[in-house]
Amino acid sequence: MSRRDIDTAGSAAPDEPLLVATGLTRHFRLGGVFSRRTLHAVDNAELTIGRGEIVALAGESGSGKSTVARLLAMIYPPTSGEIRFDGRPLSSLRGRSSQLAYRAQAPMVFQDPFGSINPVYKVSHGILRSLRLHRPDLDGAARTAEAERLLTTVGLTPAQQVMERYPHEMSGGQRQRIGFAQALASRPKLIIADEPVSMLDVSIRIGLLNLMTELRDESGVSFLYITHDLASARYAADRLVVMYAGTIVEQGPIDAVLADPRHPYTRLLLATVPDPRSPLADLAGADRGEPPKVVDPVPGCRFRARCPLAQDVCASTDPVPRTTGERHTTACHVTAPAPAQSIPSRAAGAAQHKESA
Structure with missing residues (x-):
């Protein structure tokens, strides 16, 4: 289903x-x-x-x-x-x-941001993966644009730069916002x-x-x-x-x-x-x-x-x-x-x- x-x-x-x-x-x-x-x-x-x-x-x-x-x-x-x-x-x-x-x-958005963020990958990984899984109608360019929009929505700007960072380079509040962006990716x-x-x-x-x-x-x-x-x-x-x-x-x-x-x-x-x-x-x-x-x-x-x-x-x-x-x-x-x-x-x-x- x-x-x-x-x-x-x-x-x-x-x-x-x-x-x-x-x-x-x-x-x-x-x-x-x-x-x-x-x-x-x-x-x-x-x-x-x-x-x-x-x-x-x-x-x-x-x-x-x-x-x-x-x-x-x-x-x-x-x-x-x-x-x-x-x-x-x-x-x-x-x-x-x-x-x-x-x-x-x-x-779910967890108490510990690392519960939903893989520290090995860049910030973009989790959001793009969620978009590929739940929004198969989007092609590669559209997924990237949507990921940037979601990061902007949760207050992480400039989105293009944020996507290239690793979780350990972000503060606790920023990591929690990434968790919200990943959750929003599936609408x-x-x-x-x-x-x-x-x-x-x-x-x-x-x-x-x-x-x-x-x-x-x-x-x-x-x-x-x-x-x-x-x-x-x-x-x-x-x-x-x-x-x-x-x-x-x-x-x-x-x-x-x-x-x-x-x-x-x-x-x-x-x-x-x-x-x-x-x-x-x-x-x-x-x-x-x-x-x-x-x-x-x-x-x-x-x-x-x-x-x-x-x-x-x-x-x-x-x-x-x-x-x-x-x-x-x-x-x-x-x-x-x-x-x-x-x-x-x-x-x-x-x-x-x-x-x-």
Whole structure:
């Protein structure tokens, strides 16, 4: 099956989400042949990504964010659940050619740029190779022209000179932009960006976040932006999804979630954001330890051991997501409005982020 088949066979209506994941679960068996221990990396995740939308997936290390990314990129098969992309279930894609066609539409940009850049070859190699693979209609001259256009699009100029350089001659931020150029070469509908700015200086991060928003606005590309930094999520994202110990605990429009966080874990994450104007800073003392191990977890809320609001029901019953605002859902037994606070809006946060940069 070709890319054209993927484009036409299951196309959803323009007003429907680009990607919908329901009941998404991924477990890993641990130990030897006779071991029954199971790592619950992701459990029953519900996720949507709209067309031309940046969705930030946030949480601390070990929460399952990167596993979700690899499930959506078809690197891992799900243990259960379904992923629909442009109206078509990914489980229906059989064979290498159809999976390759999907990955062209949903490429990954990795935290470490060298994860997608071969240091032996010049910068032009990866981009031209992607164009040969996914755009066979282009001849040699057209591929070179398109590669130069892509480098210019991601802010690497003069493009002709950049193409002749080797990755080690580029800075970390420049290498990450090369990763975005390689991803754009296949004309994707979705880019899965797994912590693309976490290894960069603050002054460089702002440029890449701006690049993501420009690509969304100008090309209509959607992004799943995986991060542990709520400040950068507030700057770039349209919606926020918060993960904890393999489960999604809260999600909704970014301004709504940050202005009125309903889950205690979201409030804990916000307490770590440097913002002297926010009274959430005094919630930092609510943290009671490390995230739980998700090997053979027992029923109940996985945040209960660290939660200052935990009740008996939290130890016996898994919380299920429920609506707590317009397009705002929370998986918590004791969800309540957050205390009065003055968290900056996304626009104010953007200005503050620029000032700090």
